[in-house]
Amino acid sequence: MEPDDPRIRALVTDVAGALRAELAAVAADIERVIVDAMPILEGDDAHALRAGIGDNVDAALHLLVEGSPSTAPTSAIADAQRFAQRGVPVAVLIRAYRVGQARFLDLCIDQLLRQSEGDHAEVQATRAMVAIASEYIDRVVEEVVTAYEESHDDWVRDRSAVLAMRIRAVLRGDAVDVAATERTLGYRFDRDHQALVLWVEDHEADAHVRIRQVVGAVTETLAGDRSALIVPQDESTMWAWLPLASSVTAGGELSVAVKSEPSVVVAAGEPLAGVDGFRRSHRQATSARAVALAAGPERAPITPFADVAAIAMLCADVESARAWVHETLGDLAVDSTRNEGLRETALVFLQTGGSYTATAEQLFLHRNTAQYRVRKAEEARSRPLREGRLDVELALLACRWLKGGVLQPAP
Known part of the structure; x- marks a missing residue:
C-alpha cells in the first residue's frame, strides 16, 4: 500500500491523535530516555531541553496528520543557540535528536499495535529494523561529527592565525600585497573604514x-551587503x-545598537x-579605548575619538x-x-565663546x-x-570623559 492510501492515512492520523492527546506525557517520556542515554545532559542542560522536546513532538505529530512540512520550533532554535x-x-x-527520534518512533509503533489486529509480525519487524538502523546511525553520526568538529576547529584556528597575521602586518605599515591581503581577509581597502x-x-x-550582534546591526544599516571585518583579540x-x-559616520546607528546590547562597550x-x-x-x-578604560565604571557606553582626541594624550600618564x-x-575638580x-556649564560656556x-x-537653562x-x-x-x-x-573635557580617573575625591 502507498503512503497516501486512505487506510494508511487513517492509521497514521489515529496514532498521531492518540499521542497528541497525551502530549505532555509523551514529551516527558522522550526527555527521560534522552537524559538516561546521555549523562552529559544534566541539570540546566536537561531542563533547557524540555520546551524544545515538547514543541518538536507537537510539530512531528502535526506533520503526521497534515503531511505538510514544518520549520524548526522557536524553542528548538533557542536550545541550539x-x-x-x-x-x-x-x-x-x-x-x-537521534535518541529522541528513535523513542518517538517506538511510541508510534506501540500505539499502532494497540489500534490494529493480527500477529503484527510486519510491524514488529519494522520496529526491529528501525531500532537497528537508529543504533547504527547514532553511533556513526557521533564518530563522523566528532571527526568533522576536530578538523573544523583546526581549520578555524589556522585561518584565525592567518587573518590576525595579515591584519597586524597592515597595522604595522609593512609592505603588503594589497590584493592578496584583500582576498585573504574578504575585505576591500579602497573605501572609507x-x-x-x-x-x-x-x-x-x-x-x-x-x-x-552590535557590529552586525550597524553594518546592516550602513553597509548593506558589504561585510564588516571582525577580529577577536581575547575572550571578551x-x-x-x-x-x-x-x-x-556610524554614530547614531552605533548608539542604537549599543542600547540594544548595553553590556558591550565601544571605542x-x-x-x-x-x-x-x-x-x-x-x-x-585604541586611543579612545584608553580614555574609556581610564574613566572606569562611570565611562560612556561609546567613546568616539573625535570627542576625546586631546584627552587621549593625557591617558599616557593618568596620575x-x-x-x-x-x-x-x-x-x-572635586568629585x-x-x-x-x-x-558642564563651564565647559559649554567656554565652547560657546563665553556667551551666557x-x-x-x-x-x-534660564540665562x-x-x-x-x-x-x-x-x-x-x-x-x-x-x-x-x-x-x-x-x-574640563578630561573631567567629562575620564571622570573618577582625574577627579579629586570629595572630602
Whole structure:
C-alpha cells in the first residue's frame, strides 16, 4: 500500500491523535530516555531541553496528520543557540535528536499495535529494523561529527592565525600585497573604514556573540551587503572595521545598537579612506579605548575619538593628568554632583565663546541660572574661567570623559 492510501492515512492520523492527546506525557517520556542515554545532559542542560522536546513532538505529530512540512520550533532554535554558547559540542545536540527520534518512533509503533489486529509480525519487524538502523546511525553520526568538529576547529584556528597575521602586518605599515591581503581577509581597502574596539567586562561565554550582534546591526544599516571585518583579540574583546560610504559616520546607528546590547562597550575611530585610513582609524579607536578604560565604571557606553582626541594624550600618564587637572581647576575638580553640573556649564560656556545666552540655550537653562553657575564655577576654581582658557577647557573635557580617573575625591 502507498503512503497516501486512505487506510494508511487513517492509521497514521489515529496514532498521531492518540499521542497528541497525551502530549505532555509523551514529551516527558522522550526527555527521560534522552537524559538516561546521555549523562552529559544534566541539570540546566536537561531542563533547557524540555520546551524544545515538547514543541518538536507537537510539530512531528502535526506533520503526521497534515503531511505538510514544518520549520524548526522557536524553542528548538533557542536550545541550539544556548548549547552553542555553553560550549556543548554539536555532536551532543545531534545525538539527542537521534535518541529522541528513535523513542518517538517506538511510541508510534506501540500505539499502532494497540489500534490494529493480527500477529503484527510486519510491524514488529519494522520496529526491529528501525531500532537497528537508529543504533547504527547514532553511533556513526557521533564518530563522523566528532571527526568533522576536530578538523573544523583546526581549520578555524589556522585561518584565525592567518587573518590576525595579515591584519597586524597592515597595522604595522609593512609592505603588503594589497590584493592578496584583500582576498585573504574578504575585505576591500579602497573605501572609507571606521575602526571600532568593542569589549565586555563580564567575560561570559557569549561575549563574542553579543559583540558581533552590535557590529552586525550597524553594518546592516550602513553597509548593506558589504561585510564588516571582525577580529577577536581575547575572550571578551574584538576589533572591527566598518566599510562605509564616503562621508558616512556610524554614530547614531552605533548608539542604537549599543542600547540594544548595553553590556558591550565601544571605542570608535573616525571614518578614513584606504589602507592608511584603515590603520589610522584603528589607532584612533585604541586611543579612545584608553580614555574609556581610564574613566572606569562611570565611562560612556561609546567613546568616539573625535570627542576625546586631546584627552587621549593625557591617558599616557593618568596620575600626572589628575594632578594637572587639580592645579588647573582647583576645587572645581572635586568629585561631587554639584561640581559635575558646574563643570558642564563651564565647559559649554567656554565652547560657546563665553556667551551666557548660548550656554543657557544649549543646556536648557534660564540665562540667569547659567550666569549663576559660571560664577560658582569660578569661585570653586578661585580664578576666572577665561584665565588659561585652553587649559581650562581641556581639563574640563578630561573631567567629562575620564571622570573618577582625574577627579579629586570629595572630602
